[in-house]
Amino acid sequence: MSSSSANRDHTYCRKEKSLSLLCTNFLKHCDRDGVETIGLDEAAAKLGVERRRIYDIVNVLESVGVLSKKAKNQYSWKGFEGIPKALEELQGKALRETCGHSAVNSYDCTKGLDDDGNAEDENLLVPSRGELRRECSNLSSDLNGDSLSCSHSSKVKADNRKEKSLGLLTQNFVKLFLTANVDTVTLDEAARLLLGDSNGSSMLTNNSAAKVRRLYDIANVLTSLNLIEKTQQIETRRPAFRWLGYNGKPDNAATFSTRAPNDQSKKRVFGSDVTNLDLVKRRPICTMDEKPIRVQMKSKDPSAQKQSNQMQQQQPSSKGYDFGPFRPVLQDREKAMKSTQNCKAMASSHRPQYRNQALSELFAHYSEAWKSWYMEVTQVNNLKPERKAIH
Protein backbone atom coordinates (compact mmCIF):
# COMPACT_ATOMS: atom_id res chain seq x y z
CA MET A 1 0.00 0.00 0.00
CA SER A 2 0.86 3.59 0.09
CA SER A 3 2.97 4.09 -2.90
CA SER A 4 3.55 7.50 -1.49
CA SER A 5 7.28 7.20 -1.71
CA ALA A 6 7.13 6.30 -5.35
CA ASN A 7 5.70 9.50 -6.57
CA ARG A 8 7.59 11.84 -4.41
CA ASP A 9 7.35 14.90 -6.50
CA HIS A 10 9.71 17.78 -6.66
CA THR A 11 7.86 19.61 -3.97
CA TYR A 12 8.94 17.18 -1.38
CA CYS A 13 9.71 19.04 1.73
CA ARG A 14 11.15 17.36 4.68
CA LYS A 15 9.53 19.68 7.08
CA GLU A 16 6.11 18.82 5.95
CA LYS A 17 6.82 15.31 6.95
CA SER A 18 8.16 16.08 10.33
CA LEU A 19 6.95 14.20 13.27
CA SER A 20 6.07 17.31 15.15
CA LEU A 21 3.86 18.57 12.39
CA LEU A 22 2.31 15.20 12.07
CA CYS A 23 1.76 15.13 15.76
CA THR A 24 0.16 18.52 15.70
CA ASN A 25 -2.21 17.32 13.07
CA PHE A 26 -2.86 14.20 14.94
CA LEU A 27 -3.76 16.18 18.01
CA LYS A 28 -6.03 18.35 16.01
CA HIS A 29 -7.63 15.32 14.62
CA CYS A 30 -8.27 13.89 18.05
CA ASP A 31 -9.10 16.94 20.02
CA ARG A 32 -12.56 17.50 18.77
CA ASP A 33 -16.10 17.30 19.95
CA GLY A 34 -17.08 13.77 20.60
CA VAL A 35 -13.85 11.98 19.98
CA GLU A 36 -13.23 9.31 22.52
CA THR A 37 -11.50 6.55 20.78
CA ILE A 38 -8.98 6.72 18.06
CA GLY A 39 -8.38 4.06 15.54
CA LEU A 40 -4.86 3.86 14.32
CA ASP A 41 -5.77 2.96 10.81
CA GLU A 42 -8.27 5.70 10.63
CA ALA A 43 -5.79 8.22 11.94
CA ALA A 44 -3.10 7.04 9.61
CA ALA A 45 -5.42 7.29 6.69
CA LYS A 46 -6.67 10.66 7.69
CA LEU A 47 -3.21 12.03 8.08
CA GLY A 48 -1.93 10.30 5.06
CA VAL A 49 0.92 8.50 6.69
CA GLU A 50 1.79 4.95 7.34
CA ARG A 51 0.92 3.34 10.60
CA ARG A 52 4.47 3.20 11.71
CA ARG A 53 4.51 6.94 12.23
CA ILE A 54 1.34 6.84 14.23
CA TYR A 55 2.91 4.37 16.58
CA ASP A 56 5.70 6.77 17.26
CA ILE A 57 3.34 9.54 18.11
CA VAL A 58 0.95 7.50 20.07
CA ASN A 59 3.66 6.00 22.20
CA VAL A 60 4.97 9.23 23.44
CA LEU A 61 1.55 10.72 23.83
CA GLU A 62 0.59 7.81 25.94
CA SER A 63 3.59 8.34 28.13
CA VAL A 64 2.43 11.78 29.04
CA GLY A 65 -1.14 10.84 29.59
CA VAL A 66 -2.80 12.20 26.52
CA LEU A 67 -3.88 8.83 25.30
CA SER A 68 -4.17 5.39 26.64
CA LYS A 69 -4.28 2.15 24.84
CA LYS A 70 -7.64 0.62 24.85
CA ALA A 71 -7.39 -2.31 22.58
CA LYS A 72 -5.64 -3.43 19.54
CA ASN A 73 -5.67 -0.59 17.12
CA GLN A 74 -7.64 1.49 19.54
CA TYR A 75 -6.57 4.26 21.78
CA SER A 76 -8.76 6.30 23.99
CA TRP A 77 -8.34 9.99 24.03
CA LYS A 78 -7.78 11.45 27.43
CA GLY A 79 -6.93 14.86 26.24
CA PHE A 80 -4.49 17.44 27.38
CA GLU A 81 -6.06 17.39 30.78
CA GLY A 82 -4.44 14.08 31.25
CA ILE A 83 -1.02 15.58 31.20
CA PRO A 84 -0.75 17.06 34.70
CA LYS A 85 -1.81 13.86 36.29
CA ALA A 86 0.65 11.89 34.27
CA LEU A 87 3.41 14.29 35.12
CA GLU A 88 2.64 14.02 38.76
CA GLU A 89 2.73 10.30 38.64
CA LEU A 90 5.94 10.39 36.79
CA GLN A 91 7.40 12.66 39.33
CA GLY A 92 6.17 10.59 42.19
CA LYS A 93 7.62 7.49 40.70
CA ALA A 94 10.88 9.14 40.06
CA LEU A 95 11.09 10.27 43.62
CA ARG A 96 10.29 6.88 44.92
CA GLU A 97 12.94 5.39 42.78
CA THR A 98 15.49 7.83 43.94
CA CYS A 99 14.71 7.22 47.52
CA GLY A 100 14.39 3.56 46.94
CA HIS A 101 17.73 2.90 45.51
CA SER A 102 19.42 3.60 48.75
CA ALA A 103 17.49 0.83 50.35
CA VAL A 104 18.63 -2.68 49.78
CA ASN A 105 15.95 -3.82 47.50
CA SER A 106 14.62 -0.89 45.75
CA TYR A 107 12.18 -2.87 43.83
CA ASP A 108 9.98 -3.83 46.70
CA CYS A 109 10.28 -0.52 48.26
CA THR A 110 8.98 1.02 45.15
CA LYS A 111 6.15 -1.33 44.87
CA GLY A 112 5.06 -1.00 48.41
CA LEU A 113 4.84 2.66 48.12
CA ASP A 114 2.34 2.76 45.44
CA ASP A 115 -0.35 4.25 47.47
CA ASP A 116 -2.58 5.91 45.05
CA GLY A 117 -4.02 2.62 44.25
CA ASN A 118 -3.95 3.27 40.61
CA ALA A 119 -3.14 0.27 38.66
CA GLU A 120 -0.93 2.74 37.08
CA ASP A 121 1.54 1.12 35.06
CA GLU A 122 4.13 -1.08 35.87
CA ASN A 123 7.64 -0.40 35.13
CA LEU A 124 10.31 1.30 36.99
CA LEU A 125 11.28 3.97 34.71
CA VAL A 126 14.76 4.41 35.85
CA PRO A 127 16.31 1.04 35.75
CA SER A 128 17.35 -0.21 39.11
CA ARG A 129 20.60 -1.96 39.54
CA GLY A 130 18.86 -5.24 39.51
CA GLU A 131 17.23 -4.48 36.30
CA LEU A 132 20.41 -3.41 34.74
CA ARG A 133 21.90 -6.61 35.86
CA ARG A 134 19.13 -8.50 34.28
CA GLU A 135 19.60 -6.61 31.16
CA CYS A 136 23.22 -7.36 31.34
CA SER A 137 22.71 -11.05 31.25
CA ASN A 138 20.40 -10.58 28.41
CA LEU A 139 22.86 -8.47 26.64
CA SER A 140 25.58 -10.93 27.08
CA SER A 141 23.52 -13.66 25.65
CA ASP A 142 22.88 -11.43 22.75
CA LEU A 143 26.50 -10.99 22.20
CA ASN A 144 27.45 -14.50 22.85
CA GLY A 145 24.89 -15.91 20.65
CA ASP A 146 23.08 -17.89 23.27
CA SER A 147 25.95 -19.17 25.26
CA LEU A 148 23.98 -18.28 28.29
CA SER A 149 20.79 -20.07 27.52
CA CYS A 150 18.65 -18.75 30.29
CA SER A 151 15.27 -20.22 30.88
CA HIS A 152 13.60 -16.96 31.44
CA SER A 153 15.45 -15.34 28.64
CA SER A 154 12.30 -14.43 26.85
CA LYS A 155 11.05 -12.56 29.83
CA VAL A 156 14.34 -10.84 30.13
CA LYS A 157 14.33 -10.08 26.50
CA ALA A 158 10.93 -8.60 26.81
CA ASP A 159 12.12 -6.44 29.63
CA ASN A 160 15.02 -5.38 27.60
CA ARG A 161 12.84 -4.48 24.73
CA LYS A 162 10.50 -2.58 26.91
CA GLU A 163 13.31 -0.73 28.44
CA LYS A 164 14.25 0.61 25.08
CA SER A 165 10.79 1.51 24.11
CA LEU A 166 9.96 4.95 22.98
CA GLY A 167 7.40 5.24 25.69
CA LEU A 168 9.77 4.47 28.46
CA LEU A 169 12.42 6.64 27.01
CA THR A 170 9.92 9.42 26.86
CA GLN A 171 9.08 9.04 30.49
CA ASN A 172 12.67 8.97 31.52
CA PHE A 173 13.34 11.99 29.45
CA VAL A 174 10.51 13.85 31.09
CA LYS A 175 11.62 12.69 34.48
CA LEU A 176 14.91 14.29 33.86
CA PHE A 177 13.16 17.59 33.90
CA LEU A 178 10.75 16.77 36.64
CA THR A 179 13.13 15.52 39.22
CA ALA A 180 16.55 16.69 38.42
CA ASN A 181 15.89 20.34 38.31
CA VAL A 182 17.20 20.28 34.85
CA ASP A 183 15.78 23.03 32.85
CA THR A 184 17.57 22.76 29.60
CA VAL A 185 19.35 19.80 28.22
CA THR A 186 20.89 18.80 24.97
CA LEU A 187 19.83 15.58 23.49
CA ASP A 188 23.14 13.89 23.67
CA GLU A 189 23.42 14.82 27.30
CA ALA A 190 20.04 13.35 27.81
CA ALA A 191 21.04 10.30 25.89
CA ARG A 192 24.06 9.82 28.04
CA LEU A 193 22.08 10.29 31.16
CA LEU A 194 19.33 8.00 30.18
CA LEU A 195 21.76 5.47 29.03
CA GLY A 196 23.80 5.53 32.17
CA ASP A 197 26.92 6.26 30.28
CA SER A 198 29.27 7.18 32.97
CA ASN A 199 32.41 7.59 31.00
CA GLY A 200 33.45 11.12 30.83
CA SER A 201 34.20 11.04 27.20
CA SER A 202 32.62 13.61 25.05
CA MET A 203 32.07 11.08 22.37
CA LEU A 204 28.77 9.51 21.96
CA THR A 205 28.87 5.82 21.91
CA ASN A 206 27.15 4.04 19.10
CA ASN A 207 24.47 3.16 21.43
CA SER A 208 23.71 6.58 22.68
CA ALA A 209 23.99 7.96 19.23
CA ALA A 210 21.19 5.66 18.32
CA LYS A 211 19.29 6.81 21.33
CA VAL A 212 19.69 10.37 20.32
CA ARG A 213 17.73 9.61 17.22
CA ARG A 214 14.90 8.40 19.35
CA LEU A 215 15.18 11.44 21.50
CA TYR A 216 14.73 13.58 18.47
CA ASP A 217 11.52 11.79 17.80
CA ILE A 218 10.38 12.25 21.34
CA ALA A 219 11.44 15.84 21.48
CA ASN A 220 9.50 16.53 18.37
CA VAL A 221 6.25 15.33 19.70
CA LEU A 222 6.79 16.88 23.08
CA THR A 223 7.47 20.07 21.26
CA SER A 224 4.21 19.96 19.48
CA LEU A 225 2.59 19.41 22.84
CA ASN A 226 4.36 22.49 24.03
CA LEU A 227 5.87 20.65 26.90
CA ILE A 228 9.31 21.55 25.78
CA GLU A 229 10.79 23.96 23.36
CA LYS A 230 13.88 24.03 21.36
CA THR A 231 16.49 26.49 22.39
CA GLN A 232 20.21 26.81 22.60
CA GLN A 233 22.73 26.44 25.29
CA ILE A 234 24.11 29.78 25.99
CA GLU A 235 27.81 29.10 26.05
CA THR A 236 28.07 26.36 23.59
CA ARG A 237 25.35 27.59 21.31
CA ARG A 238 24.37 24.03 20.99
CA PRO A 239 20.78 23.20 20.40
CA ALA A 240 19.00 22.00 23.45
CA PHE A 241 15.56 21.44 24.77
CA ARG A 242 13.98 23.35 27.50
CA TRP A 243 11.17 22.31 29.74
CA LEU A 244 8.06 24.41 29.57
CA GLY A 245 5.73 22.18 31.43
CA TYR A 246 2.07 21.87 31.07
CA ASN A 247 0.27 25.03 30.23
CA GLY A 248 -2.95 23.84 28.95
CA LYS A 249 -3.70 22.91 25.47
CA PRO A 250 -0.99 23.64 23.00
CA ASP A 251 -1.83 26.67 20.93
CA ASN A 252 -1.40 24.98 17.67
CA ALA A 253 -3.99 22.40 18.52
CA ALA A 254 -6.53 24.84 19.73
CA THR A 255 -9.91 24.26 18.33
CA PHE A 256 -11.79 25.91 21.05
CA SER A 257 -10.03 27.88 23.61
CA THR A 258 -10.62 28.18 27.24
CA ARG A 259 -7.34 29.71 27.67
CA ALA A 260 -6.68 33.33 27.94
CA PRO A 261 -4.44 34.33 25.13
CA ASN A 262 -2.49 36.65 27.27
CA ASP A 263 -1.24 33.76 29.35
CA GLN A 264 0.93 35.60 31.75
CA SER A 265 3.12 32.69 32.48
CA LYS A 266 3.86 31.14 29.24
CA LYS A 267 6.81 29.36 30.60
CA ARG A 268 6.56 27.28 33.58
CA VAL A 269 9.70 25.78 34.79
CA PHE A 270 9.98 22.78 36.90
CA GLY A 271 12.21 23.35 39.81
CA SER A 272 13.52 26.69 40.63
CA ASP A 273 15.79 28.91 38.76
CA VAL A 274 18.73 27.62 40.62
CA THR A 275 21.45 26.31 38.51
CA ASN A 276 22.25 23.14 40.19
CA LEU A 277 24.84 21.30 38.33
CA ASP A 278 28.08 21.70 36.68
CA LEU A 279 28.07 18.42 34.89
CA VAL A 280 25.46 19.58 32.56
CA LYS A 281 25.94 23.08 31.57
CA ARG A 282 22.62 24.46 31.29
CA ARG A 283 21.19 27.77 31.00
CA PRO A 284 17.79 28.88 30.19
CA ILE A 285 17.92 31.04 27.24
CA CYS A 286 15.68 33.34 25.38
CA THR A 287 12.79 34.94 27.13
CA MET A 288 13.61 36.09 30.55
CA ASP A 289 10.15 37.01 31.52
CA GLU A 290 9.38 33.60 32.64
CA LYS A 291 8.08 32.89 36.01
CA PRO A 292 10.14 30.40 37.87
CA ILE A 293 7.88 28.32 39.89
CA ARG A 294 6.36 25.19 40.93
CA VAL A 295 6.90 21.95 42.45
CA GLN A 296 9.49 22.10 45.03
CA MET A 297 9.88 18.47 45.23
CA LYS A 298 13.24 18.19 46.68
CA SER A 299 13.69 18.86 50.27
CA LYS A 300 17.11 20.02 50.99
CA ASP A 301 17.11 19.81 54.69
CA PRO A 302 15.00 18.55 57.55
CA SER A 303 12.93 21.64 57.57
CA ALA A 304 12.28 21.27 53.97
CA GLN A 305 8.90 19.77 54.31
CA LYS A 306 7.70 22.66 56.26
CA GLN A 307 9.13 24.83 53.66
CA SER A 308 7.51 22.89 50.94
CA ASN A 309 4.24 23.47 52.62
CA GLN A 310 4.66 27.11 52.37
CA MET A 311 6.11 27.23 49.01
CA GLN A 312 3.51 29.57 47.81
CA GLN A 313 6.03 32.24 48.24
CA GLN A 314 6.77 31.19 44.77
CA GLN A 315 3.37 31.00 43.36
CA PRO A 316 -0.13 31.75 44.35
CA SER A 317 -1.78 28.53 43.45
CA SER A 318 -2.19 26.42 46.47
CA LYS A 319 -0.66 23.13 45.69
CA GLY A 320 2.56 23.67 43.98
CA TYR A 321 1.47 22.92 40.54
CA ASP A 322 0.12 25.59 38.43
CA PHE A 323 -2.00 23.86 35.97
CA GLY A 324 -3.59 26.47 33.95
CA PRO A 325 -7.16 26.19 32.88
CA PHE A 326 -7.16 22.48 32.49
CA ARG A 327 -6.73 21.20 35.88
CA PRO A 328 -7.57 17.74 36.98
CA VAL A 329 -10.57 17.08 39.07
CA LEU A 330 -10.00 17.89 42.62
CA GLN A 331 -10.00 14.47 44.11
CA ASP A 332 -7.59 13.17 41.65
CA ARG A 333 -5.39 16.00 42.23
CA GLU A 334 -5.48 15.65 45.88
CA LYS A 335 -4.81 12.03 45.72
CA ALA A 336 -1.90 12.57 43.49
CA MET A 337 -0.66 15.35 45.61
CA LYS A 338 -0.87 13.24 48.66
CA SER A 339 1.24 10.57 47.15
CA THR A 340 3.74 13.06 46.04
CA GLN A 341 3.75 14.47 49.49
CA ASN A 342 4.45 11.09 50.97
CA CYS A 343 7.29 10.71 48.67
CA LYS A 344 8.60 13.97 49.68
CA ALA A 345 8.56 12.90 53.24
CA MET A 346 10.25 9.67 52.39
CA ALA A 347 12.74 11.30 50.23
CA SER A 348 13.71 13.80 52.78
CA SER A 349 14.13 11.27 55.48
CA HIS A 350 16.28 9.12 53.31
CA ARG A 351 18.45 11.77 51.97
CA PRO A 352 18.31 15.00 53.78
CA GLN A 353 20.29 17.13 51.48
CA TYR A 354 18.91 16.93 48.07
CA ARG A 355 18.53 20.12 46.36
CA ASN A 356 21.27 20.93 44.01
CA GLN A 357 22.76 17.55 44.20
CA ALA A 358 19.76 16.08 42.67
CA LEU A 359 21.24 15.53 39.34
CA SER A 360 24.53 14.29 40.57
CA GLU A 361 22.59 11.86 42.65
CA LEU A 362 20.95 10.69 39.57
CA PHE A 363 24.25 10.46 37.87
CA ALA A 364 25.67 8.59 40.76
CA HIS A 365 22.86 6.15 40.62
CA TYR A 366 23.33 5.55 37.00
CA SER A 367 27.02 5.29 37.02
CA GLU A 368 26.96 3.00 39.96
CA ALA A 369 24.52 0.77 38.26
CA TRP A 370 26.40 0.99 35.09
CA LYS A 371 29.65 0.17 36.75
CA SER A 372 28.43 -2.93 38.39
CA TRP A 373 26.75 -3.88 35.21
CA TYR A 374 29.89 -3.34 33.29
CA MET A 375 32.02 -5.28 35.66
CA GLU A 376 29.74 -8.16 35.59
CA VAL A 377 29.69 -8.28 31.88
CA THR A 378 33.36 -7.99 31.46
CA GLN A 379 34.48 -10.33 34.15
CA VAL A 380 31.87 -12.99 34.10
CA ASN A 381 31.48 -13.23 30.45
CA ASN A 382 34.48 -11.34 29.34
CA LEU A 383 32.69 -9.60 26.63
CA LYS A 384 33.07 -6.24 25.30
CA PRO A 385 30.73 -3.63 26.51
CA GLU A 386 29.72 -2.21 23.22
CA ARG A 387 26.72 -3.74 21.83
CA LYS A 388 27.55 -3.94 18.24
CA ALA A 389 31.21 -3.38 18.36
CA ILE A 390 31.71 -6.40 16.31
CA HIS A 391 31.55 -5.42 12.78
Place this chain on the structure above:
DNA sequence: CGCTCCCGCCATTAC
Protein backbone atom coordinates in the same frame (compact mmCIF):
# COMPACT_ATOMS: atom_id res chain seq x y z
C1' DC B 1 29.79 18.93 6.91
C1' DG B 2 27.46 17.75 10.89
C1' DC B 3 23.04 17.84 12.91
C1' DT B 4 18.31 16.22 12.25
C1' DC B 5 15.28 12.81 11.73
C1' DC B 6 12.32 10.44 7.83
C1' DC B 7 11.68 6.12 6.23
C1' DG B 8 10.83 1.49 6.07
C1' DC B 9 13.00 -3.12 7.06
C1' DC B 10 12.25 -6.70 9.83
C1' DA B 11 12.17 -8.73 14.70
C1' DT B 12 8.77 -9.26 18.31
C1' DT B 13 4.51 -9.68 20.20
C1' DA B 14 -0.46 -10.30 20.03
C1' DC B 15 -4.13 -12.80 18.43
Place this chain on the structure above:
DNA sequence: GTAATGGCGGGAGCG
Protein backbone atom coordinates in the same frame (compact mmCIF):
# COMPACT_ATOMS: atom_id res chain seq x y z
C1' DG C 1 -0.49 -18.91 10.74
C1' DT C 2 -1.41 -13.54 10.10
C1' DA C 3 -1.58 -8.94 11.86
C1' DA C 4 -0.14 -5.44 14.95
C1' DT C 5 3.74 -3.22 17.16
C1' DG C 6 7.72 -0.90 17.34
C1' DG C 7 13.24 -1.15 17.60
C1' DC C 8 16.47 0.33 14.87
C1' DG C 9 19.85 2.48 11.82
C1' DG C 10 20.76 3.91 6.89
C1' DG C 11 21.06 7.68 4.63
C1' DA C 12 18.84 12.00 2.81
C1' DG C 13 17.53 16.92 3.78
C1' DC C 14 18.90 21.06 5.57
C1' DG C 15 21.32 25.01 7.69
